[in-house]
Amino acid sequence: MRWTRWIGVSLICGLALACPAPRAEAQVIKAGPASCPAVALTYDLCPVRTASGFDRELVEFLIEHKVPATFFMSGRWMTKHEAEVKQLLAVPFFEIGTHGDVHAHLPMHDVEEQQQEIMAPVRFLKAKYGRPANLFRPPYGEYNDETVEAVKALGLRFILWNIESGDPDPTLSAEAILTRVQKRLKPGSVIVLHANGKGKHTREVTEALAGTLLADKGLTAMTVSDLLRCNQSTAPPKP
Numbered sequence: 136m137r138w139t140r141w142i143g144v145s146l147i148c149g150l151a152l153a154c155p156a157p158r159a160e161a162q163v164i165k166a167g168p169a170s171c172p173a174v175a176l177t178y179d180l181c182p183v184r185t186a187s188g189f190d191r192e193l194v195e196f197l198i199e200h201k202v203p204a205t206f207f208m209s210g211r212w213m214t215k216h217e218a219e220v221k222q223l224l225a226v227p228f229f230e231i232g233t234h235g236d237v238h239a240h241l242p243m244h245d246v247e248e249q250q251q252e253i254m255a256p257v258r259f260l261k262a263k264y265g266r267p268a269n270l271f272r273p274p275y276g277e278y279n280d281e282t283v284e285a286v287k288a289l290g291l292r293f294i295l296w297n298i299e300s301g302d303p304d305p306t307l308s309a310e311a312i313l314t315r316v317q318k319r320l321k322p323g324s325v326i327v328l329h330a331n332g333k334g335k336h337t338r339e340v341t342e343a344l345a346g347t348l349l350a351d352k353g354l355t356a357m358t359v360s361d362l363l364r365c366n367q368s369t370a371p372p373k374p
């Protein structure tokens with residue numbers, strides 16, 4: 136996801152010029168149940184041209200503190216980060232989803248091209264690593280009715296978010312990102328962040344959330360799939 140692009144799409148949708156129909160919208164998941172005292176920390180792995188493309192310190196923090204997290208990997212990122220893919224797949228409390236093959240603007244493509252963009256990394260994960268991945272997040276958060284229908288037909292779950300951290304925006308301080316997230320934080324929230332090194336403050340923000348901010352609101356972190364099947368009776372005890 137690229138923050139500035141998403142703003143543009145949101146504005147377009149806000150003006151009702153290019154919004155998916157309500158029927159399609161119903162299949163797009165933006166949050167878990169409000170009855171669940173947990174949130175999902177999600178990290179997109181969009182391709183990057185410069186830098187390492189991997190926030191190693193962030194991932195090490197999550198592993199060290201056993202923080203459940205969900206990563207949405209793009210195909211292009213995976214082909215350049217074999218060791219990192221293996222590292223993420225090996226962590227039992229991490230969940231893996233996909234994020235397009237070349238990080239295309241899906242609504243600019245026809246149905247067949249969209250299916251190819253969506254399925255290529257899913258097939259790659261299965262063929263190379265033997266891992267299924269049924270969560271899908273569209274690049275830039277962009278989609279149309281065809282995207283929603285394609286994701287459903289391919290047997291995947293369409294995962295967006297309801298809290299946009301804005302972490303790739305270089306003008307935002309860690310404090311500004313945390314203020315934005317805290318204001319929207321509630322049971323069932325899905326927070327979008329990035330693990331591809333684009334977020335200067337992503338680790339700091341994650342440390343603050345996992346440290347005390349979630350606990351202060353009676354919330355814990357869960358993977359997306361756990362959040363979606365969570366209710367009060369299955370949720371872990373409050374910290």
Ligand SMILES: [Zn+2]
Nearest residue numbers: 136179181275
């Ligand atoms: Zn992305």
